Amino acid sequence: MHIPYVGSGPYCYSNSFAMLMGEHAPPTAVIETLTGGPFGMQLLAGKLPFFDPYGWDPSEGFDNVLSSLGWTSTVTSGGEAADALARLREAVAKGPVWVGPVEMGHLHHQPGMTGPIGADHYVVVLAVDDDTVLMHDPQGFPYATLPLADFMTAWAKETVAYGDPYTLRTDFARLGEVGEVEALRAGLATATSWLHLRDDVPVPPGTLGNGEAAEALAVVWAAGPDEGLRGHLEHFAIRVGARRLDDAATCLARLDLAEASSILREQARLVGALQYPAVKRDDDAVAAGLRELAPTYDRLRAVLSS
Template sequence: MNIPYVGSGPYCYANAFAMMFGAAAPSTAVIEFSTASPFGMQLIGGRLPFFDPYGWDPERGFDDALAALGWSSDVARGGTAEEALSGLKSALTHGPVWVGPVEMGYLTHQPGMKEPIEADHYVVVLEVDEERVLMHDPQGYPFALLPLTDFMAAWAAKTVAYGTPYTMRTRFVRQRNVTEVDIIKAAIPAAKQWLSMEHAPVMPAGSLGNSRAAEALAELVADNCDDALRGHLIHFAVRVGARRTSDAAACLARIGSVDAAVIVAEQARLIGSLQHPLVVGDDRRAAAALMNLVPTYDRLRAVL
């Protein structure tokens, strides 16, 4: 039985979208599902693991997600810092603005943040003046105030591995009313495409996907789990990977895809089971869980 998780966790863009949609927002589980993020695994450059599809990043999932969700938005990207700030101020006259990716390390309202950590994040900006930015930060900080200089450094996103500096989405419009079940069904084609790895972009040398990624990560964890890899896994990758797969299992069950739901629920349990052994240094047990994850991707692709 899959008991869906409810609680805190790194669901920044799903939470940010939900804030922009307001009272018409579907659940964050359905929003996350619509991006296709739960369908795969990747090991970038042979070293950096994520429990999301090979070649995927959030920006690559947003257009498909908005289409499935029945919404549209205007997107602005790039330009100079002065142009971006001017555009943000203008956009705020029409309501909150969805901003990201930003470099989380410059969000100095978060304890311990004072320099880049190469972590992407998304926020909803509410107000801007000459000195500060008021935002809802879905990391757990409503109505956070941030010095404008720190916000602009974060928004430049120079240390984020994807996306374009100064990206924001505005003028969210609901194009049609769709049920959550309809959203889930509409997202399945993109999910299958990402799981197949057939349309992934050019990846860094040594990158692997799905079963090969799980097997290679098991070897890394067993033989050479350094502090950087361990920290990435226990503070982000495992937490979000277990949650999004658990949510995906619940979504699949809602549309009657029972066999797929069972497999994805198994993935959620295996990914979640990595947390304690990695924290306490029981790397052999973590590696064994990853090896159990290996065959699930081919099984899921066959079922879908």
Template sequence: MKHIPYVGSGPYCYANSFAMMLGADAPSTLAIEFATSSPFGMQLLGGTLPFFDPYGWTPEAGFDAALDAMGWTSAVTKSNSEEDALAQLKLALFDGPVWVGPVEMGHLRHQPGMSGPIAADHYLVVLSVDDEGVRMHDPQGHPFSTLPLDDFLTAWRAETIDYGDPYTMRTDFRRVRVVQEDDVIRASLPAALRWLSMKHPQHVPEGTVGNDEAAHRLASMIEGGCSDDLRGHLIHFAVRVGARRLTDAATCLARIDQADAAGIASEQALLIGSLQFPLVVGRDAEAAAILRKLGPTYPRLLSSLEGTSGKS
């Protein structure tokens, strides 16, 4: 099948938040996402929770490298208390919007259906704050949303997020050099290759497996009885963002003449995207079969990128 780039909605919270902060000079969100290395792998955290992103990777693990590849820097602030965090946020807002996260999405009660922690990370851009609450651009589809201050601070504490630190924000985004978008993609390839190789993990709970093994293990889990929590995680988040990331990765790789790798990434995107319907309607054997087809694509992609390393 010919690769068709995807344009539409999806859970691209940190890429969209970066794009808002970088303004008119921002690369496209597909290049931002590519630069974080998120498309390059699969992991089953603790042997139970699937993500279509690299083994041992978290969003924070890719941010600084992504900004560097794009020619930008930012200042990271982390606070030890709610009072200090709020004071730092108010001070930073004098200079403009502030990039905030991770936050616990379940406490963002402006999003329909959210009423408590769900262990889901999220990123957003705060525009203003006062004694009543915050106003923000929430890239989940809620521009200029407001949220009571207590809810925001509880979300920002990120107690149920398994990586990162409470009350983290980024400010002082500065462009230190001009990098064309295709060069952002090229500069990001070495990091993508490292993550895909599974040789440099940063966040590996006991029992975590990656890539081919993760795909086959997840297939067996689904066949053995897919729990409501696992199904919900897959159909509401993991499949959607996984297919989107790989669709964008295929587009990026094709732009820098990595045709073979682009074809494999496009195949991965098609397979992951094909999981959505069978998982929603309970055709679990079909979903498991798709995952078993997905597994061997990870060593193929690694081999393709290793074979062209330094030639792009």
């Protein structure tokens, strides 16, 4: 019997969406699956691995989440800092505001965050006064406060590789009642299209996808990765990758897509099993796990295309 994972993990944008949707929010597993994030792997510029699709970033999946679930929102971004702050103040006067991406390293209420680390994050802003921002930070910090200057630096996201600075979403509105299974059916084709290595999204030169990404990362790992790459894999990429794959497997099982669900569950186990050898620096075991993972992407794509 399969037991879906429930617990902590870096699900910042899915958790933030769920907070804004309130009592009508679906499980975060549904939100994450509809973003398309579970369907693929990429090695950005041939160097930085993510267990998410080639050319994908979180912002690419947000419209599919909202439309599939029967929601709308208003998104604004860019401009000068003073104008962005005015937008935020106006929006938060009406209710909570979904904000991101922000640079996590500037969120100094989080222990160990002393400067930019190139990590994206999403929060729900609850209030803004002259000097302080009050927020629900889904990293595990409800009602966190942060000096306004630090928040604005984080929101400028100068060290985050995707998205526009000063992006926020407001005016969340539910247009009609859409069930979770109905939403998954409506959004599945768009979500799973990312398995096909889409050519309509820009990627850095040298970026690889799916099986090629896994094989190339195995070569890097067998040769001994640098400390930054080790930390990225063991602190973030494995955790979120295994969880979103497990969530997608659960969601596709609800659509009676048993074979696709089984492959996703296999991928979740393979990715999750990388955690121990990554932490223990058993580089050969990590490389072997990545090579075992590589052919599963073509299998999943074939099943979902049939």
